[in-house]
Amino acid sequence: MFGLTKEFDPKHYAKNRTDYSTSFIGDGKLVDMEHRVSRDTLLGEPREPVPRTRIARLLTRINGGEDHLFIEKIAREAKAHGTQLVFVHLPMFEGPRTVSDEDFLKQFGPVLNYGDLAPRDELFENWSHLNHAGAMNASARLADAIAGLKL
16 A cells, blocks of 8 residues: 555665755755754744644544554564664754653663754754754764664
């Protein structure tokens, strides 16, 4: 249904954009992930809720909105396959700096909280997305954090 296969296809992968932190054309205009957006612009952007997709509405109906059920199932599958889970909190600009369900998540793996990035306007392309510099900052921190994990 989503065009995914059970086997990795390097040719298909090579044709797809994988670095979403670089500039791109979206809705016919350049989205410049390199230029700095001013703090005033970021604060002035409307913070409307993300529209709920049909899948999100369906999942809410199936599990009553209880995301913990899905996380528990993912954790069981990961453990069965010898995979380590790591949870990463990437904040929105001036958004929450803490992880509300951190204690729940910690039982399944480390929780990396990058909430300290929230006030740093130089790291955001808009109120809900890191720019290239922000993505590189978070990626470097993540790489350092997972480098010592047992595989």
